[in-house]
Amino acid sequence: MTVVEIRIELKKGVADPEGSNTRKTLESLGFEGVASVKTVKVFEVDIDAPADRAAEMGEEMCRRLLANPVIQNYKVTVR
Amino acid sequence: MTVVEIRIELKKGVADPEGSNTRKTLESLGFEGVASVKTVKVFEVDIDAPADRAAEMGEEMCRRLLANPVIQNYKVTVR
Numbered sequence: 435m436t437v438v439e440i441r442i443e444l445k446k447g448v449a450d451p452e453g454s455n456t457r458k459t460l461e462s463l464g465f466e467g468v469a470s471v472k473t474v475k476v477f478e479v480d481i482d483a484p485a486d487r488a489a490e491m492g493e494e495m496c497r498r499l500l501a502n503p504v505i506q507n508y509k510v511t512v513r
Numbered sequence: 514m515t516v517v518e519i520r521i522e523l524k525k526g527v528a529d530p531e532g533s534n535t536r537k538t539l540e541s542l543g544f545e546g547v548a549s550v551k552t553v554k555v556f557e558v559d560i561d562a563p564a565d566r567a568a569e570m571g572e573e574m575c576r577r578l579l580a581n582p583v584i585q586n587y588k589v590t591v592r
Contacts, residue, residue, distance in 0.1 A: 435548060441555075456556065456579070463577060465570060467561035469514060474555035476520075477535065482546035491547075495539060 436488035437513045440477040440500060448505045485512045515567035516592045519556040519579060527584045564591045 444450050450473055457471040477500060481488040492510035501508040523529050529552055536550040556579060560567040571589035580587040 453556070459578060460558075460574060465574065468570075469559040469561055471559075472557040474557060476553035476555055477532070478551040478553060479539075480548040480550075482548055491544060495544065498542060499538060500535070 436481050436483060436485050438479045438481055438488050438492040439511045439513055440479060440492050440496060441509045441511070442475040442477075442496070442501050443472070443507050443509075445505055445507055488512060515560050515562060515564050517558045517560055517567050517571040518590045518592055519558060519571050519575060520588045520590070521554040521556075521575070521580050522551070522586050522588075524584055524586055567591060 450471075453471040453473045456473070457468055460468050460471070479488075479492060479495070481491055483491065489510055489512050492512075496508040496510065497503075529550075532550040532552045535552070536547055539547050539550070558567075558571060558574070560570055562570065568589055568591050571591075575587040575589065576582075
């Protein structure tokens with residue numbers, strides 16, 4: 435069993451309203467010096483395949499389902 | 514400037530409907546051997562503070578805003 439971590443981030447310049455609202459809320463709670471908050475989505479996928487094959491499958495999952503290539507970058511890591 | 518990564522996961526035994534629906538959809542797309550999919554939420558917080566202070570702030574952010582201790586675990590890492 436291989437655990438593949440798929441990390442999906444917004445591309446530079448794409449608005450991250452959840453992140454910016456979280457930053458504002460942290461500020462209003464009294465946290466000082468919070469310059470920015472960025473949200474990232476992670477999927478941990480358990481795949482019954484050897485590491486190299488599982489990594490390939492992770493890439494394909496991003497292309498076909500998990501990521502939106504217009505606004506998101508993804509990174510697949512085998513753990 | 515310190516970048517703090519805050520990783521928020523569901524506790525063991527808590528249902529992860531987004532993860533299980535993603536698993537089913539991957540299966541229906543023809544991906545074989547996908548045993549489970551777990552979703553994780555990550556916040557990358559840029560804090561204008563030294564690393565040790567930023568890590569403490571990250572822990573406090575989880576306790577006060579970002580995590581729900583009933584169903585979630587969190588981990589704060591300085592990068």
